[in-house]
Structures are given as structure tokens and as C-alpha cells.
Amino acid sequence: MQTLEADFIIVGGGSAGCVLANRLSASGRHRVVLIEAGRDQPPDREEPAILDSYPRVAYFNPANIWADLKVFLEPVPHNDPAGQPKAKRYEQARLMGGGSSLNDMQANRGLPSDYDDWAANGAEGWDWQGVLPFFRKLERDMDFAGPLHGDTGPIPIRRIQPEVWPGFSRAAAAAMVEAGFLPMQDQNAEFGDGCFPIAISNAYDRRVSTAIAYLDNSTRRRSNLTIIADCRVEALTISDGRVTGVTARAPDGPLAISGAETIICAGALHSPAMLLRNGIGPAAELRAFGIPVLADRRGVGRNLQEHPALSVSAYIRREARLQPALRRHTHLGLRYSSGQAGAPQGDMYMVALSKTGWHPVGLQLGSLVTWVNRPFSRGKVVLTSASAAVEPRVEFALLSDRRDLDRLMSGLRLAAGIFDQPALRAVTDDPFPTSYSERVRDLGIVSTKNRILTSILAFGLDGPAWLRRKLLRHVVTEGAPLERMLADEEILEHFVRSAVHGVWHASGSCRMGAHGDPDAVVTADGRVIGVPGLRIADASVMPSVPSANTNIPTIMIAEKISAAILSEQPGPTAAMVVSADAS
Known part of the structure; x- marks a missing residue:
């Protein structure tokens, strides 16, 4: 088995993962490995359908999505097997840039009240005033200036x-x-x-994904950043109750990466599934699959939301x-x-x-x-198998x-x-x-x-x-x-x-909250409660889905959590990140 060591390892280069790879490698002091389950989209070699301002050709290409993923949109009557609805396709990106490489490019922040509600429900520091600097940091607004807008960020925004x-x-x-x-x-x-x-999030009639914006040529040339595409995470490695790395299946065979801290950004469907398969979640459900319990957290996979x-x-x-x-x-x-x-x-x-x-x-x-x-409705993500090769069961209960x-x-x-x-x-x-x-x-x-x-x-x-x-x-x-x-x-x-259908805004399944909240999965800095060495930074940590398309808020989350991580690093340290479509 091939082995690697890094300070920050990012597995999955989605809307959040590309941001983390850029920000955590920027100083040159930290070794960063980015792993993406799908294929790469390097600068100047992006496929025309990915760059197209009309997104639906790329979105319906089976090579760009998790082809086996299906979900239940309607409520499932568990006491009536004959009345169960049919599972339906639900496109989730599997390529560099994740959803930002396939989505509708709507650059919607939502409303200040969305984030004030996050803070009121235990996500300390995530009120409007706490998130606004990171919305400004990510954007280069091509139409408007002023205190609510950024003008130097990687993501161009126009109308x-x-x-x-x-x-x-x-x-x-x-x-x-x-x-x-x-x-x-x-x-x-x-x-x-x-x-x-x-x-x-589009300039000169071309998509600007996080892969394009945050993994440009100068970023990719950093000697401390390694990018591995077509590589799927199979498990977290755990030692004495602490997450110390991941094992993965790379194009050249098995791969083990070690590090001191792991940050999962696999999205609202695959992040909770990764936690559950590795013993973090409701203890009774884990034991039913023969999974040793690392942390009994009843909120993992719950609180799932979508925009009906x-x-x-x-x-x-x-x-x-x-x-x-x-x-x-x-x-x-x-x-x-x-x-x-x-x-x-x-x-x-x-x-x-x-x-x-x-x-x-x-x-x-x-x-x-x-x-x-x-929405007020809440769904859940649960396992159907302990195997990383089997998609979770997703019930949105719209x-x-x-x-x-x-x-x-x-x-x-x-x-x-x-x-x-x-x-x-x-x-x-x-x-x-x-x-x-x-x-x-x-x-x-x-x-x-x-x-x-x-x-x-x-x-x-x-x-x-x-x-x-x-x-x-x-x-x-x-x-x-x-x-x-x-x-x-x-x-x-x-x-x-x-x-009724969703609009690919899955969120909330590993929500932020106070450390003592039994339904919270992560604290305000993205740390998984009760599991040293592990964080999450993606749409799954949202306490509630904002009044917005979720891509820009997800980029904001990655900016804010990467800043929190770096603020804890006075000098070279070891840490590790698991990101977007890599479960």
C-alpha cells in the first residue's frame, strides 16, 4: 500500500474542498493533499460543457455524478411497506469543483435572518455579522461595491x-x-x-467553479499541494479514539494518508454516511450494522433539508x-x-x-x-450497509x-x-x-x-x-x-x-450547535463533537438551509472554517481535511 503524510489532507474537491486546499496551502508552511473521487478539470483543459453558461448538458452526463445515488423525496411510511414511494435519481456531482462545476451558477447569499437564526440555535459566531466578512472574501462583485460586497475575491459575481x-x-x-x-x-x-x-458566479459567459477560482495554475504549482483525482476514500483511520488519517482507493491502488486532523466536506448526503460507517452516529443504528461505536451522536444524518x-x-x-x-x-x-x-x-x-x-x-x-x-420539514440519511461502496438511504420527507x-x-x-x-x-x-x-x-x-x-x-x-x-x-x-x-x-x-422535487440544495445533516447540544454534530469551528482530529466543513453543518441556492453559502462556510483552522496554527502543524464528493 502506498503511504503519504501531510499536514492538511483534503479528500474530495467540491465546492468546499477546493477552497480549503487553496487557503490551507497558501502560506507554504503546511503540506496539503487534495483527493477527489471524480476526475480533475485542470486550468485550460476544462470541458466545454462544464464552462457553458447553460449547465444542463453537463448536469445530465452520467460521468459527472454519483450514478447509483437515489433518494426518497416524499415521506416514507415505515409502518406501511406497501405504501412506500419509489426512490428517484438525485444528481450529486462527482468531479473537481463538485456542485460548483455543474450547478445553475446562482450566486445567492440568502438573508441576514438566516444566519442570525443559526447563531440563535447554537452556532456561535455564525450570525450575519459573523459570516459577512467571508461572503465578501470569496467574491469579486463585477456590478456593485460598498460595505456588503467584496471586490478582490476568487469568485466573480455579476448579473x-x-x-x-x-x-x-x-x-x-x-x-x-x-x-x-x-x-x-x-x-x-x-x-x-x-x-x-x-x-x-460567471464571468464573460463562462462558469467559474471553485475548481477554476481556487485551483488556478499558480495554486496548483505550490510545492506543498498535491492533488489526486479519481480517488475514493474507503475509511477513516482511528487510533485510541482519534482520527489519524484515511485509507483510499487511488488510480494506482490502495493509498493510506496520515495526519493529525481530518476535515470532511463530502456534502450533506455523503458526509453523514462517512461518519456513520466509521462509528459516529446513533449507537443502536451503528451496532445493527456491526459497526463499533466511536461516538454516540444521535444527530448524525438527521435534520436533512431541501427546498421543495x-x-x-x-x-x-x-x-x-x-x-x-x-x-x-x-x-x-x-x-x-x-x-x-x-x-x-x-x-x-x-x-x-x-x-x-x-x-x-x-x-x-x-x-x-x-x-x-x-422549509419546516426534516429528513434523514441512514446506512443500508457498512460498506463504503453502497450509497446511503436518503429520505428527504419533503x-x-x-x-x-x-x-x-x-x-x-x-x-x-x-x-x-x-x-x-x-x-x-x-x-x-x-x-x-x-x-x-x-x-x-x-x-x-x-x-x-x-x-x-x-x-x-x-x-x-x-x-x-x-x-x-x-x-x-x-x-x-x-x-x-x-x-x-x-x-x-x-x-x-x-x-414535488428538490433543487439540489441538500443541507443540515451534520448541523452545528453548542457542545452540550445532544443533536449537534459539530461545534462552531467545525469540530465533530467527541471525536478528536475530525471536522466537517460543507452544507451538512448548516443548522437550517438558508433562503438561497446553497453553493455560495457553502463556499462561505469553507472560507470561515479554513480561517478558524489557520488561526489555531502558530507554526507548522499536522492536520488533515476530507472534502466534497469523496465518501
Whole structure:
């Protein structure tokens, strides 16, 4: 077995891991090893589909994701085996840069109240004033300056302005104003309800992932940084109750890396699974799999959260469609409040998609996707096997709290109402309810068969109105007609419950909290409670999912925890990091 020693070892180069690799190797005093389970994307050799401002081609490439991962989105009735829902695909990145290499590039921080709530629930130092310096540190805002923005960070952030939007996006913005929402310019500095050009982590119409931003050529040339791709962590090494390293399967065979401290950043699904397989979690569950208990922590894998979402889509008339010169398909966002009892302001979100797929039909259909920004529902991650080769069982339990169901039903009504405003009626026809279904996933894979099928369907959709309506009703739509749903609460509720999906914002499964909190997994500096030499730094440590796409908050977490680690290092020390998609 090949062996390595390092001060900081980062296993998995995702949204958090690339940040840690850069920051922990920057001084030159610490030896750093970065391990990524997927393939590398070195500078100037990034694949065109990864760089593309339209992300969905790369997202549906099976080579970029954990292909065996499936999840339960709906609540699972454990006392009724016959009533269990089907497991569904849930794309999680497996390549350098992790989710930041495949996501929609929305650069959304969330609201100050999100982080104030973190601090109020035991994550000391993670209130808005505590996290703002790290949001500023990561960003180079190309549009705005001032005390809420950074201008020298690795991640460029910009907004595409309305004058270059396609007609559908402009009409959607006008329809939102007609519906009573105020226009805003900067979602990351204006925290009320309103519609705005979406901030994106994208420069000159190219994606900027954490692999691109933090692992540039100068960083990769550091003599104290070693990057190993296509290498999967199999286990933590433990000595006298302390984590001292990892064992992994590298391209050249077995690999053992030793170090004094391990920081896991494997994401909200794989980080808890790694802990559980190595004896950190609810003791009874671990013993059931024959796993020796290292630390009895009942919160590991619990508190799992996602943003539950659904859409209303419509046929876009030719003159309002996205033109080939503009690859970016998402321009407009809306933050709004449900008024639900107990829900904070800005607890809902909506985004307009001017293109719903890479294929010809995708150019003909526009969508308003709405989701619950601050859900009450909680799910869990549990093991089905002690083997690192077997994916965990993931139960999101979306809409298990009735308040989330009510808010998503209300969001669907709002989306339908916006389509009914004069501005959108002028450029669209025949709105219908939509979901990110398994059939949509199948069509999302780039293939000759899908290109032919969607070309035939697109020809029909651009034909006579009667034919378009028939195709939309019987071929495209996967539910009752929109008008029936809006008129019948029972039909609407059935559709929302059965069609709800997530938006790849898994979080919260190893949450931060006070040292004495029995449900907390890590303390405010990322240390796993009761396990010396081990930390976590990724979306799993979030006490609650913020009112945001989770990529920018995850980068902020990595910046803040890496700063905490370095503040403890007066001189050369030994430590180790396990990161993004490496479980």
C-alpha cells in the first residue's frame, strides 16, 4: 500500500474542498493533499460543457455524478411497506469543483435572518455579522461595491441586465411587477421582497467553479499541494479514539494518508454516511450494522433539508424565445413572503427559466419554478450497509410538515397568476403544471434518440394551436390541466404531494450547535463533537438551509472554517481535511 503524510489532507474537491486546499496551502508552511473521487478539470483543459453558461448538458452526463445515488423525496411510511414511494435519481456531482462545476451558477447569499437564526440555535459566531466578512472574501462583485460586497475575491459575481434578456424573461419581470412585486437590482444587498436580475458566479459567459477560482495554475504549482483525482476514500483511520488519517482507493491502488486532523466536506448526503460507517452516529443504528461505536451522536444524518419545488410552464411564442447568441437561460428571480404562521419574511423564491432543456422543445417552453426557501420539514440519511461502496438511504420527507405543503400549493397558484398577467399573456400560451420528473431526466440526457424525439415534438408544438394544446395536454403534461388544479384543492394537493422535487440544495445533516447540544454534530469551528482530529466543513453543518441556492453559502462556510483552522496554527502543524464528493 502506498503511504503519504501531510499536514492538511483534503479528500474530495467540491465546492468546499477546493477552497480549503487553496487557503490551507497558501502560506507554504503546511503540506496539503487534495483527493477527489471524480476526475480533475485542470486550468485550460476544462470541458466545454462544464464552462457553458447553460449547465444542463453537463448536469445530465452520467460521468459527472454519483450514478447509483437515489433518494426518497416524499415521506416514507415505515409502518406501511406497501405504501412506500419509489426512490428517484438525485444528481450529486462527482468531479473537481463538485456542485460548483455543474450547478445553475446562482450566486445567492440568502438573508441576514438566516444566519442570525443559526447563531440563535447554537452556532456561535455564525450570525450575519459573523459570516459577512467571508461572503465578501470569496467574491469579486463585477456590478456593485460598498460595505456588503467584496471586490478582490476568487469568485466573480455579476448579473445579466434586462436589455439583453429574451422577451420571455422581460415579460416575466413585467408580469411580476404587474402582480405587485417591487423591482430590485441587488438581491445580495436588498433584503426585502421583490424581483431582480439573478446574481451568478460567471464571468464573460463562462462558469467559474471553485475548481477554476481556487485551483488556478499558480495554486496548483505550490510545492506543498498535491492533488489526486479519481480517488475514493474507503475509511477513516482511528487510533485510541482519534482520527489519524484515511485509507483510499487511488488510480494506482490502495493509498493510506496520515495526519493529525481530518476535515470532511463530502456534502450533506455523503458526509453523514462517512461518519456513520466509521462509528459516529446513533449507537443502536451503528451496532445493527456491526459497526463499533466511536461516538454516540444521535444527530448524525438527521435534520436533512431541501427546498421543495414545483413549476408552471408555458409555450413561448417565437419572438420571445432565447436566441442562440445568449447561452444563459436564467435571468430573473423573485423573493417573496408566504405569510404562513411561523414563517420568516422572504420564505419563498421563484426563478424564471427561458429555456427548459438543451433540446428543441426546451427552447419552446418557459417556466416559473417556485420553491419554499425556509422549509419546516426534516429528513434523514441512514446506512443500508457498512460498506463504503453502497450509497446511503436518503429520505428527504419533503412536505412532511403541512406548512410546507400549503406554501408550495400557494406558490403554484402565484406562478399561475403571474402567467395570467398581461405582460406574460402577450408572449406565452397554454400554461400547464410541471415537475422535474424521471421522464424529464431521461430527456435531459444528450443523445441522438432524444434529439430526434424532441425535434418531432417541437415541430408539432409550433404548428396549429389545436395541435399544440393536444400535445401539451397528452404528451408533455404529467398531471391534471392547470385550470382543474386551480379550481379543485384536492387535485392541486395530490399533484403537489406526488410531483414535488428538490433543487439540489441538500443541507443540515451534520448541523452545528453548542457542545452540550445532544443533536449537534459539530461545534462552531467545525469540530465533530467527541471525536478528536475530525471536522466537517460543507452544507451538512448548516443548522437550517438558508433562503438561497446553497453553493455560495457553502463556499462561505469553507472560507470561515479554513480561517478558524489557520488561526489555531502558530507554526507548522499536522492536520488533515476530507472534502466534497469523496465518501
